[in-house]
Amino acid sequence: MANYTLAEKDSFTVLGIGIELKSDYTDYAGINKEKADFWTTIQQDGTLDTLKKIAANEYIFAVNEAVNNKMMYYAGVLTEDTLPEATRMIQFPKGEYLVVQGEAETAEQLGNMLTGIAFGQVLPEAKDFAYVGGPNTTVEMGQRNGLVFGEVWIPVIRK
Template sequence: MADYILEEKDSFTVLGFGTELESHYTDYAGITKEKADFWEAVKQDGRLDTLKEVAANDYIFAVNEAVNNKMMHYAGVITETTLPEATRIIQFPKGDYLVVKGEAKTAEELSNRLTGIAFGQVLPAATNFAYVGGPNTTVEMGQRNGLVFGEMWIPVVRK
């Protein structure tokens, strides 16, 4: 089984730039390409650097959220600052979170790997907790030994 824990987290807020994902939610290849294109754009046009300038720490958040029946994906940071050009302020509730840890060669690979483990292995097999919606995020925490490391945080309720 995957390396995961249940952890209580205080509420936190992520400020982000986002995009609507147009692919069907079961189209893994389509969603992966849309996310990759989005991340390339926010790196190239300076939006990610703008977020890093106001960040409270070095963590970079890749947030998934359903908003008004649309699948949204955001690049974000934890900050108390607001930016008029930012797409959304994303509120994460205080409570229990499924935390899946991992590392990969790139941030994109890390996000895809952790998402696959969380939604493809851990949650389907879970008997004492469940994901009931709300924003979830992959958190890029840093680099070591040439690899990007981080975690996936998914709010859950205990059964």
């Protein structure tokens, strides 16, 4: 099984700007293309820079959340501020989180890798805990040695 930790986290809120993902939830190639196109758009139109200006720290969140039976995907930051163009204040509950760390050449590669490890390896093999829904996020934490590093945070409960 992949290296992971379980960490207790206080509740936190991410201000997100997002889109509804239209691909079927089993169409990983389609979902990944929609996510990549979204990031390209918000980097080019200045939306990501606007978010970064009001952020409480350097972290950039890529959040997956089911809302009203829709797959939503957000770029977000930790902040006390709001923006008119913000789509949602995403509430993450206090509790235990599955945390997988990693690094990759790009933020997109990092997110895909960490999500794949968490949902493809760790959670299917976990015997003591389970993901029961709620928002989950990959967190781009910075760069070192030419690579992007970060974590995936998935709320879990003990079985």
